[in-house]
Every structure is written in structure tokens, then in C-alpha cells.
Amino acid sequence: GANGCDGFPKIKVAIVGGGLVGTLSACYFAKRGHEVHLYELRPDIRELEHVPGRSINLALSVRGRAALKEVGLEEQLVQRHGIPMYARMIHELDGSTRSIPYGKKDQCIYSVGRRFLNESLLTAAEKYPNVHCHFNQKLVSANLKQGQMTFERQPSKEIEQVEAQLVVGADGAFSSVRKQMMKQPLCDFSQTYIPHGYLELCIPALSDGTHAMPKNYLHIWPRGRFMMIALPNQDASWTVTLFMPFDEFGKLDTPQRLLAFFKEHFPDAVPLIGEEKLVSDFFACKPSPLVSVKCGPYNIGDTALIIGDAAHAMVPFYGQGMNAGFEDCRLLDAVLLKHKFDVGPALKEFSTTRRPDAEAICGLAMYNYVEMRDLVNRKSFLIRKKVDSLLHSLMPNLWIPLYTSVTFSHMPYAQCIKNKEWQDKILDRALTLMAASLVAFAAFFFYNATY
Ligand SMILES: Cc1cc2nc3c(=O)[nH]c(=O)nc-3n(C[C@H](O)[C@H](O)[C@H](O)COP(=O)(O)OP(=O)(O)OC[C@H]3O[C@@H](n4cnc5c(N)ncnc54)[C@H](O)[C@@H]3O)c2cc1C
Ligand SMILES: COc1ccc2c(c1)CN(c1nc(C(=O)N(C)c3cc(Cl)c(F)cc3C(=O)O)c(Cl)s1)C2
Numbered sequence: 001g002a003n004g005c006d007g008f009p010k011i012k013v014a015i016v017g018g019g020l021v022g023t024l025s026a027c028y029f030a031k032r033g034h035e036v037h038l039y040e041l042r043p044d045i046r047e048l049e050h051v052p053g054r055s056i057n058l059a060l061s062v063r064g065r066a067a068l069k070e071v072g073l074e075e076q077l078v079q080r081h082g083i084p085m086y087a088r089m090i091h092e093l094d095g096s097t098r099s100i101p102y103g104k105k106d107q108c109i110y111s112v113g114r115r116f117l118n119e120s121l122l123t124a125a126e127k128y129p130n131v132h133c134h135f136n137q138k139l140v141s142a143n144l145k146q147g148q149m150t151f152e153r154q155p156s157k158e159i160e161q162v163e164a165q166l167v168v169g170a171d172g173a174f175s176s177v178r179k180q181m182m183k184q185p186l187c188d189f190s191q192t193y194i195p196h197g198y199l200e201l202c203i204p205a206l207s208d209g210t211h212a213m214p215k216n217y218l219h220i221w222p223r224g225r226f227m228m229i230a231l232p233n234q235d236a237s238w239t240v241t242l243f244m245p246f247d248e249f250g251k252l253d254t255p256q257r258l259l260a261f262f263k264e265h266f267p268d269a270v271p272l273i274g275e276e277k278l279v280s281d282f283f284a285c286k287p288s289p290l291v292s293v294k295c296g297p298y299n300i301g302d303t304a305l306i307i308g309d310a311a312h313a314m315v316p317f318y319g320q321g322m323n324a325g326f327e328d329c330r331l332l333d334a335v336l337l338k339h340k341f342d343v344g345p346a347l348k349e350f351s352t353t354r355r356p357d358a359e360a361i362c363g364l365a366m367y368n369y370v371e372m373r374d375l376v377n378r379k380s381f382l383i384r385k386k387v388d389s390l391l392h393s394l395m396p397n398l399w400i401p402l403y404t405s406v407t408f409s410h411m412p413y414a415q416c417i418k419n420k421e422w423q424d425k426i427l428d429r430a431l432t433l434m435a436a437s438l439v440a441f442a443a444f445f446f447y448n449a450t451y
Contacts, residue, residue, distance in 0.1 A: 021308030022170030023121035030128035082110030175310030197287030205236030302344035
């Protein structure tokens with residue numbers, strides 16, 4: 001395409017999927033002066049009415065914030081709208097609570113509204129004159145090598161053919177662009193559904209408009225096979241997510257059983273949610289599945305690429321899915337710039353470098369899901385946190401705990417794992433050494449005392 005004022009070629013980019021990652025990616029491409037066409041299956045969510053108490057929220061941490069910052073949105077979307085969470089608040093069965101800080105006193109993650117984020121990113125993208133949004137358009141097929149796409153207008157089913165020099169698939173965990181890519185040889189794909197489902201509930205604001213629980217915390221009710229988590233909303237309500245195996249959900253098939261279950265496992269949450277609201281919200285919708293997707297490579301030559309959940313959907317037990325997708329946008333922009341928008345080599349480098357990191361965080365999230373039980377015998381969770389924070393305070397640049405490196409650093413996810421393995425080796429050796437010296441000391445003491 002024509003070379004813009006910065007000397008880089010300008011191309012026509014089609015982004016499929018106007019969710020969190022697609023809209024942010026549109027801002028990045030638009031900022032570089034490309035012609036961006038964003039195609040979204042759903043209608044323009046900004047025109048849909050707001051259903052109170054149905055706001056879904058997410059934990060945004062440094063990786064996601066850095067990506068928003070580069071398109072000038074961090075201040076507006078996070079500082080002004082996000083609610084800082086400085087610690088986890090763990091709710092014990094007896095109703096007692098205990099907080100575990102995320103890090104130093106100013107280190108926090110932010111609770112942000114999904115719909116607010118998506119609407120704001122759409123509006124930010126549309127501000128660029130070179131961005132064109134097309135709603136109610138569903139990608140149904142494509143010839144990605146030629147940059148050709150076929151969309152079906154909803155609900156008329158009218159077909160529209162579109163061409164672009166680059167197709168970016170940001171169409172989520174069940175991506176149509178990825179499905180088209182998988183027709184190519186040498187494309188790997190695996191997906192894993194876990195036996196747990198999730199369902200959102202709501203803790204309403206108190207009558208005086210304040211939060212019903214301490215506001216700046218990520219609240220957790222860890223109960224082994226199931227768990228509840230609550231993030232604060234701007235309107236002083238809480239969005240509560242219940243994670244439970246589908247067969248457990250199936251047993252709660254009457255209001256009586258539901259209330260008995262909550263009174264047994266989450267007694268302190270029942271008055272906060274309210275019994276009527278608990279029953280109505282719980283039976284209002286079915287639990288949703290959780291899937292983990294790994295695939296690769298992420299590109300086809302210089303004409304197609306997948307990012308976000310389309311490339312690496314993960315279970316949410318690290319609060320990194322959106323953060324990783326936003327980080328994709330930032331890293332893609334950097335690698336395109338590095339290659340002066342020579343798209344072919346840039347996409348190849350993006351896919352080669354990003355895939356091991358994406359697969360690492362997918363693995364860490366699944367590991368957390370399996371370890372979630374350990375959040376129950378909090379001793380291990382607590383002890384590891386205390387050891388980690390002690391060593392981190394002694395050797396801040398050497399000993400970076402795994403959770404800190406994932407949530408509070410830009411360390412490539414794969415390096416976070418290597419870093420953790422190194423630490424485990426050190427910890428194991430230290431414990432072995434301590435144990436051995438303890439034995440030696442005891443033997444020495446015993447020997448002296450006896451002879
Ligand atoms: C319960 C739960 C809790 C989570 N908590 C967190 C958290 O705390 N922090 C965090 O960082 N992440 C979290 N995540 C992950 C986060 O929600 C996802 O990583 C993020 O939404 C991915 O964004 P995306 O744009 O890639 O995909 P999506 O948000 O799924 O957007 C895909 C878009 O593409 C559109 N689309 C799909 N198919 C087509 C098609 N054929 N044609 C056109 N458009 C199409 C869809 O309508 C949608 O708008 C959580 C996820 C779940 C399930
Ligand atoms: C909206 O729905 C959801 C659902 C799940 C999550 C989030 C939002 C946000 N999540 C975060 N997880 C971490 C984390 O690193 N770990 C190890 C944790 C993992 C679990 Cl499962 C947990 F309950 C607490 C922590 C914790 O440490 O607080 C963060 Cl840091 S944020 C999980």
C-alpha cells in the first residue's frame with residue numbers, strides 16, 4: 001500500500017471480532033495510519049440497554065495496563081474507572097476473613113467492567129477516521145492466503161465478500177478465523193474443557209450506596225472442589241463468580257437445595273446476596289463451560305494472524321486471559337514496527353516468540369486450577385506466600401515469586417516458569433540442607449550426650 005508520512009507502508013487490515021482484544025488491536029493499527037475494518041458478530045453493544053446487576057468484571061494487571069497505556073487509554077479506563085484491589089480477602093467457612101497482600105503497599109490489580117472496557121475501546125477505535133466498524137457481521141468462511149473473507153449479515157443472512165491485505169482474528173475461544181487456519185497443513189490445535197463450570201451472581205450495594213464488603217479486595221471463598229470469587233463494581237455492587245463441577249451444579253436443582261448448599265459452604269455470603277436474589281440469579285441462567293485452547297502457528301504467511309483467546313484461550317484461574325490478549329496487541333505492534341511493517345517476517349517472529357509464552361500462561365492457569373484445592377489448606381498457600389515475600393524483600397531482583405512475576409511484571413510468561421523452577425530447586429536444596437544439618441546436629445548432640 002501507499003507509504004504514510006512515517007515512511008511505513010499503509011495496509012488495509014480486517015479485524016474479525018470486536019471484543020476486548022479486537023477493539024484494542026484496532027486502536028494500535030489505526031494509530032499507525034492503516035485502514036482498519038472491524039467486523040463484529042454482535043450488534044453495537046453501546047446501543048443495548050444496561051441490565052443492572054448484570055455487569056461482568058475482570059482483573060486487569062500490569063500487562064494489560066501497559067498495552068492500554070500505549071494507545072493513551074490507561075488513565076481514562078483504569079485510573080478513573082478501575083477499582084484497585086491491594087489484597088485477596090479469604091473467607092473461611094466460619095465466616096472469619098484474612099487478607100494476603102498482592103505485594104508492596106502500592107501494588108494492586110484493578111477490577112474493571114467488561115462492558116465498560118469493550119464500549120470504551122470501541123469508541124476509542126472509532127475516533128480514528130481510518131477505522132470502520134461493521135456490526136452484525138459474522139465471518140462464515142475465508143480464503144486466508146488471499147485475504148478474502150465471507151461475512152453473513154445478522155439476522156438477514158445477506159452475504160458480503162470482503163478483501164484485505166491482513167486478516168487479524170480476534171474472534172475469541174471459538175474463533176472462526178482459527179477454524180479457517182486449521183485447514184492449512186502443519187497447524188497444531190488442542191482444546192481442553194475442564195469439569196468445572198461457572199455462574200455469575202451479584203452482591204448488591206447497601207441501601208446507603210456503599211459496598212457490602214471491604215471494597216479494595218479480591219474476595220475468595222476457597223472450598224476445595226469449588227470456589228467463589230468476588231470483584232467490586234463502580235456501582236458498589238459485587239460480581240460474584242461461582243466455580244463448581246457441572247455435576248455439583250446439577251444437584252442444586254431446587255431453591256431449598258441451593259439455599260442449604262450456600263448456608264453450608266458460603267454462610268457469610270447468603271445475607272450479602274439475599275436469599276431471594278440468590279435463588280432468582282442462580283436459576284436465571286445455566287453455568288458456562290471453561291475451555292483451554294492451544295494452537296499454532298498463529299499466522300499464515302503475511303496475510304492472516306490470530307490473537308487473544310482465538311490464539312490462546314485459558315481457564316481464568318490466573319486472571320490473565322484479557323491481560324495476555326492485550327499484551328499480544330502491544331507485542332504485535334512492536335514487532336511490526338521493528339520490521340518496518342514488512343508483515344511476513346513480523347508475523348513469523350510474533351508467532352515464534354509469542355506461542356511459548358502463551359502456552360506457558362495457559363499451563364500456569366490450568367496448574368492454578370488443579371492447585372485451587374491448596375487454596376483450601378491455606379497453610380501451604382500462606383507459608384509459600386510468606387517465604388516468597390521474605391526472600392523477595394531480601395533479594396528483590398533475584399527472588400521474584402511466580403505470582404508476582406506473572407501479575408506484576410512484564411517477564412515473558414515462559415521465563416516466569418523457568419524462574420519458578422529455579423526457585424523450587426533452590427528451595428528444595430535449602431530445605432534438604434536444613435534437614436540434613438538438623439539431623440547432623442541432633443546426631444552430634446546425641447553422641448556428645450551419650451558418650
Ligand atoms: C469467568 C471468566 C473470568 C475471567 N476473568 C478474567 C480476569 O479477571 N482477567 C483477565 O485478564 N481475563 C479474564 N478472563 C478472560 C477474558 O475474558 C478473555 O481472555 C478475553 O475476553 C478475551 O478477549 P478476546 O477479545 O480475545 O475474545 P472475546 O472477548 O471472546 O471476543 C471475541 C469477539 O469476537 C466476536 N466473534 C466471535 N466469532 C465471530 C465471528 N465468526 N465473526 C465475527 N465476530 C465474531 C464475538 O462476538 C466477540 O465480540 C476471564 C474469563 C472468564 C470466562
Ligand atoms: C472475574 O472472574 C475471575 C475468576 C478468576 C480469577 C479472577 C477473576 C482474577 N484472578 C486472579 N488470580 C490471581 C492469581 O495470581 N492467583 C494465583 C489467584 C488465583 C485464584 Cl483462582 C484466586 F481465586 C485468587 C488468586 C489470587 O492470587 O488472588 C490474581 Cl493476582 S487475579 C483469578
